[in-house]
Amino acid sequence: MRHKSRPQGCACGCGPGCVHARLADAIPLVSSLLSSTARDEGLVIAIADREARLHYVDGDSRARSRAESIGFTAGANWSEAQVGTNAPGRAVARGEAVSIHREEHTRPDVHPFSCSAAPLVDPVTGEVFGALDVTGGDAAADRRTLALVQATAAAVARELRLAGVPVGPPPHTSARLRLVHHGRPCIETGTATHALTDRHAELLATLALEPQGLSADEIGALIYPDGTPPATIRGELLRLRRRLDTIPGAPNLESRPYRLTGPLLIDAVQVTEHLRRGEHDEALELYRGASLTHSEAEPVVDLLRSTSGSLREAMLSDATPETLLRYLDLPEAADDVESWHMALTVLPPRAPQRAIVLTHLEQLDTRLRQAN
Template sequence: MTPSRPSRVIDPCCDETQRSARAAHPVPGCDARIPGGLRPVVRESWRRSLEHLPDPDLAHASLFCSESELQDHRRAHPLAVIMPVIEQLLVRPGAAAGMLVAVGDAAGRLLWVDGDPALRRRAEDVLFVAGADWSEARVGTNAPGTALALRRSVQIAGAEHFSTRIRALSCTAVPVHDPESGVVLGVVDVTGSRDAAAATTLSLVQAAVAAAEAHLTVQRLTHRLEGVESCHAVHLVPPRAERAHLRILGVHQGILQVGDFVMELSLRHTELLTVLALHPEGLPADRLADLTYGEGASGTTVRAEMLRLRKVLGPHAGTIMPRSRPYRLPSELTVDAVQVVEDLGNGVHRRALGRYAGTVLPRSEAPALVRLREDTSALIRDAVFEDGSCDTVLRYLELPEAEYDLEAWRLGSRLLPRRSSRRAALVSHLGWLEQELPVPEPVTSGYPKIC
């Protein structure tokens, strides 16, 4: 695949660019104050960041999983097969040059971070570590998060970062695409000093990503050839069913992964697959139409759309090609939102928060998806208040949907130690909320006991 075209038109590390960035002070809710001296890619990213983050001082990474869960994420991710290529082309030379190399998934969550040992120790202070969420919605403007938001190469230098905590770093990031479907699988990032955002670094990372995508193609062709050869074996061993997973949290269109193949679905096809995953027993056409299109919808409409869905899935659907009479999936399709609900039901609140990348398909109006979205958001909030720990509450406050949750911000202010470096920004946002929002009715129960 041809490397993504760079978004930069001027040197992000030059003195003039850095002076403009240092002079910029984003004001929550007032993007008009973002100065025009910033590079366009940075200015637009700051505006997006302000939609999710109330204050640059509050923008910071957070861990989304435990160490054992991280290993599971790595093994299941399609980019695991490219790591030898990244190790040879980027990690080794990067470490020698005093830089770090990170590989993250399509949601901006870092799965691998390696490189210079001294810089790794420094990076731990801002949670630039494997297992941390560095999406633009969580951290604000940063190379891996912004590259994923734009789906193209991005360089962010020093003061161009939205978060005040990471302005000592400079980064170059390039998305990795599925060589067949074109879907973004993840991102490769190089982080370090000013040299990490140099033009030569961008060319190097783009070349490494192109090599990694070519490696993915070779691996898949080899896998398919081995599958064909196995059909001629005297003792045929039944192939292991490929894992199928659908991501609908924090995205506008679903991301389907079947084995090592990943594709982006249309909103309607995402809705249909989600509804079928929620009803493994199967649904008649009229009922599937009601849950997807709304009450009174025609079963004929669903039949036509299911034909299109089967055509889109083609040979890559594996064992989840929908069947009819009734409409159903022949094998399990895991859905991230359902996994979150299951974690909450099992009392694993922190893992659920780590998996919760945002609301369910924000643009969907399908009745079944609207209910799933509302139920999941409500359960997440209830679990946070039930857990009542400072860490859990603070992680909840980092979610975009918690920005106007006055009760949650009040709880956070009660839990956060007075000497915490995060307290000033939290109290500032709470004060702004109390001025802007109407006073809610007092709640006499349901809060955890605060000691």
């Protein structure tokens, strides 16, 4: 097997110190552990970054030529948002090892291939920074190959950590306000979760969306019912300040005007950003349903409605069949007849999920007829 000491075409365009280039330091290990299998079984070996873009492709020469015919080459984007179901795309999106057999691929031209991939995970931060993939015939998706790929991916992570290479992005240090995780509103800081009252969540969302700050009167006009005394508003803001003081890593609350002293991410805003980049699976990882379903605070209502609408529109227009089915698992999609009909349109004729979709549509139709 021909060995390449560097990935072809680092997609980020950075210098030799970037994470993509440093992944090349792991290639000798990958080659030593997988080359004999690739040679004997006619397989292709690939390393993808955390966006599922291929940065290294090698292996059996005839298998590589076949893979090139479907665009499986260095520099190509194999995220599920781009090409549908495939092993490296799913491994980086879900952080799980996976085998994909021929017809399980979304694209018909990929049906001659099977593949197995495992995420490359930073053992310190837990961040997925890429994926290791083996592609070829049926042997590429058998249990032995999957186990070998998983073991090699674990060895890569250990090798890079021992070499002091910063393989993954640093842990998130910014606090995040969770509004669309189908649970009580809360602040996440690292791995810790801190519950909030609905009112405090409304105040924090409003202030995070207005980083220049707001007066008590402006906050009252946006969040509180008409006629709420200013003393009530200021009292609640004081309680919020005290609550934030108990949460390590959360921003502080200053007054005159009322504003947050540090960044506060909002998961609903992040969902929209993922959708804008075509990262549908990442959006669904964050979006599990609105927490503040009964809120009357104008900024919160507008944000949640916009996020839900953008997600639905993206699912109906651009999502892969698998991603659309994940969307249909959301509580708010349970009675969405149009979305369920769209699933029938995009699913392959022999997809086993069609039976589930048809049954659900029949149940919806029965309920509608009974209601009328």
